[in-house]
């Protein structure tokens with residue numbers, strides 16, 4: 001039996017009036033309707049590999065209003081974070097998936113830690129707000145080592 005390879009940093013679903021940091025725009029108000037209206041059979045899959053100390057590809061380009069499955073896989077010898085709070089609050093979330101283990105329904109996530117040597121988690125979401133969003137690994141000195149990326153929503 002495979003050990004659980006993914007740990008999540010989750011935020012409890014927030015009340016609509018709660019103010020978040022970052023862009024200050026808060027969560028996407030009609031996220032549930034956006035997720036329900038999306039054609040998930042047409043979702044585009046994007047694969048991101050985490051390693052010491054980088055994301056590959058470094059930059060993701062997404063189109064607002066389209067459904068995506070973003071696969072995060074850690075092939076490195078260390079745990080790595082995919083921390084992108086501004087991006088994560090600018091999308092409509094469907095779920096996070098750990099294959100054969102868990103589906104997690106959330107309104108908002110700040111960071112995902114993908115565990116070393118094969119950890120994987122898939123993010124199902126619809127980007128809503130256009131912009132450029134930074135992704136960083138907050139573990140130890142990984143950011144200083146260059147572990148950052150960019151998500152552009154057009």
Ligand SMILES: [Cu+2]
Pocket residue numbers: 053079080081137138139142147
């Ligand atoms: Cu890292």
